[in-house]
Amino acid sequence: MIFKTLLTSAAVSLAVASYAQAAVQDGTFEGTANGKNGPVTVAVTIKAGKITNVKVVKSGESAMIGDAAIARIPSEIVARQSLRVNNVAGATLSSMAIQAAATNAVKAAGGTPNEFYKAPIKKSASNIDISYKTAVVVVGSGASGMAAAVRSQLNGNPTILIEKMPYLGGDTILNAGTLIATGSRYQRDVMKETKDSPELAYKDIMHVGKNRNDPVLVKMVTEKAGSVVDWLIDDLKIPYGPAATQYPDHSASRQLGVTGRSPNFIRTMARIFTDHGGKILMETRATSLIYKGGRVNGVQAVNADGDKITINAKETILASGGFGAKTEMLPKTLKGYLFYGLDSDAGQGYEMARKLGAQNINMDLVKVYPQGVETVPNHGLAATASSTATVNDTGAIYVNSQGKRIINERASLGELTDITVAQPDKIMYLVMDKTGYDRYLAKSIEDKLVPDETVLRKWLAIKNNGKPVMVESDNLAEAAKVMGINPEGLEATVKQWNEMASAGKDTQFNRKDPKELIKAPYYIVEQKPRFATTLGGLKANANMQILGKGGKPIPGLFGAGCVVGGANGADSMTAMMNSWAIISGVDAADGATAAIKKSRK
Numbered sequence: 001m002i003f004k005t006l007l008t009s010a011a012v013s014l015a016v017a018s019y020a021q022a023a024v025q026d027g028t029f030e031g032t033a034n035g036k037n038g039p040v041t042v043a044v045t046i047k048a049g050k051i052t053n054v055k056v057v058k059s060g061e062s063a064m065i066g067d068a069a070i071a072r073i074p075s076e077i078v079a080r081q082s083l084r085v086n087n088v089a090g091a092t093l094s095s096m097a098i099q100a101a102a103t104n105a106v107k108a109a110g111g112t113p114n115e116f117y118k119a120p121i122k123k124s125a126s127n128i129d130i131s132y133k134t135a136v137v138v139v140g141s142g143a144s145g146m147a148a149a150v151r152s153q154l155n156g157n158p159t160i161l162i163e164k165m166p167y168l169g170g171d172t173i174l175n176a177g178t179l180i181a182t183g184s185r186y187q188r189d190v191m192k193e194t195k196d197s198p199e200l201a202y203k204d205i206m207h208v209g210k211n212r213n214d215p216v217l218v219k220m221v222t223e224k225a226g227s228v229v230d231w232l233i234d235d236l237k238i239p240y241g242p243a244a245t246q247y248p249d250h251s252a253s254r255q256l257g258v259t260g261r262s263p264n265f266i267r268t269m270a271r272i273f274t275d276h277g278g279k280i281l282m283e284t285r286a287t288s289l290i291y292k293g294g295r296v297n298g299v300q301a302v303n304a305d306g307d308k309i310t311i312n313a314k315e316t317i318l319a320s321g322g323f324g325a326k327t328e329m330l331p332k333t334l335k336g337y338l339f340y341g342l343d344s345d346a347g348q349g350y351e352m353a354r355k356l357g358a359q360n361i362n363m364d365l366v367k368v369y370p371q372g373v374e375t376v377p378n379h380g381l382a383a384t385a386s387s388t389a390t391v392n393d394t395g396a397i398y399v400n401s402q403g404k405r406i407i408n409e410r411a412s413l414g415e416l417t418d419i420t421v422a423q424p425d426k427i428m429y430l431v432m433d434k435t436g437y438d439r440y441l442a443k444s445i446e447d448k449l450v451p452d453e454t455v456l457r458k459w460l461a462i463k464n465n466g467k468p469v470m471v472e473s474d475n476l477a478e479a480a481k482v483m484g485i486n487p488e489g490l491e492a493t494v495k496q497w498n499e500m501a502s503a504g505k506d507t508q509f510n511r512k513d514p515k516e517l518i519k520a521p522y523y524i525v526e527q528k529p530r531f532a533t534t535l536g537g538l539k540a541n542a543n544m545q546i547l548g549k550g551g552k553p554i555p556g557l558f559g560a561g562c563v564v565g566g567a568n569g570a571d572s573m574t575a576m577m578n579s580w581a582i583i584s585g586v587d588a589a590d591g592a593t594a595a596i597k598k599s600r601k
């Protein structure tokens, strides 16, 4: 039998413990607390005053990241008989929610959480030295690392993949899992697309990348895409189908999507890898490359227990992702732009290779989007779906800090980005009435930007540089003043907008079907430029060998995915970041295999 449920926020529940003693009853009790994406419900079984089982029965936490907390926190609570255990790195909110929900379950059992609080264990380094010998070591388990590891293992090379986080997949698990199919059997036979070619894809990529691309890498990725897609679909049976939307930045029908998005790709590839004898070392962070005799011979790493790990390998593939979370490595021009990627994007692989003299390319380029909301200093939410639905379906408008409209609100994301960064303070504002706010809220919940309205309303109290990220007021001028927008300017703009809307024509920017902004209260939400993906990185040749001094390959060292720069130039087409990661991963594994074969001769 399962008993009653309590709901509180994770932080509040952990902080406020009851000190009165009470007898905890035997049975299974449920408790709920808010996690990153909404309520998490946990069932706790108690027998004779002891916690004998903890199970997460309901959760909408992010695939893979939240899964790591769900796999670890319940068993640690039982093992330590403590409702306070160490959070899982990278999954703090999910970890806290599980502990808070379990605390609520204990309260529902009539117990006092204090009976079950022990100070978390501080781990001390065990200082054991562990060493491995392998043909290939891959650093990082995102799309590029997984593709490289599976390909390398199936090419016949015993392969070890190391991942520093407690979950697999890196930034990749946040993406849609789309992939270009140029030149594949699937594109010809199933998508019935015959006009595509590596040359056409090359042209598209260079155009969107504003010709800042490394042509060598663009040629490789467009020529290799077909065989990689055939391998994934025909040999590995990865469940790809035509993507639901064929975005118009591609001039042929060439976008595939994987069932279950990228988390399913990563899980399936990890299973194939280990089923074929590949070895994965989790929570194992590469710290340096082993360089002896003029070549890289593997990596030095450290694991979560503090053990020193030495992996001696004939070939090393860096697939360690980008550097968006490492502010010092970012160009100064990005000041004020919000980062919405993962903290694991720390540029460590890049720095290890640079110590050996590796060359770099395009370090000033990142992929920028509009409509970020700075909910944590310098970090933001990607509120594009919410803002877009609101300007599409209601009379909401974008203005600058003068209170002036600056664009047709239904412009492309690229145009919205350009106009945002063209403002002296690099901010636009979304101005909504109550109808707009209701749409913004509904879309934000649907898109999992916020779990419920309480969390959205918390934005009213989040201040950066003295200004809130969102304001609500019955008085438009008052709302403008609080937000740092010129109040007279905004009043004049809204008056003009309402006149155009009632006349049915936007004479300023020709937006179709303009609607009035008249139903108080009014809401204003900041719209800042945001980025997650870095476009620059190490320089590589067509075999994904990392180039060192004089443009010569550093023997024993390959790269794949975001750690290598240049393939996507100044901007990437839809699906191209994920495509680059997978195709370059396969190419690096093939390059490493060829190097191993050559060394045997």
Ligand SMILES: Cc1cc2nc3c(=O)[nH]c(=O)nc-3n(C[C@H](O)[C@H](O)[C@H](O)COP(=O)(O)OP(=O)(O)OC[C@H]3O[C@@H](n4cnc5c(N)ncnc54)[C@H](O)[C@@H]3O)c2cc1C
Pocket: 139, 140, 141, 142, 143, 144, 145, 162, 163, 164, 165, 168, 169, 170, 171, 172, 173, 174, 175, 176, 177, 178, 284, 285, 286, 287, 319, 320, 321, 322, 340, 341, 342, 344, 346, 348, 349, 532, 533, 560, 561, 562, 563, 574, 575, 576, 577, 578, 579, 581
């Ligand atoms: C929110 C979001 C949405 C996106 N949506 C799309 C999309 O729809 N389409 C698209 O094409 N692209 C998208 N992208 C970009 C795309 O996901 C990335 O470009 C791609 O996943 C990069 O793959 P990767 O393998 O290079 O890096 P990652 O997937 O980030 O993997 C790198 C891995 O290396 C590990 N690592 C780092 N350093 C070390 C170390 N020292 N030791 C051991 N391990 C290490 C990291 O923990 C990580 O797991 C999106 C990105 C984000 C953040």
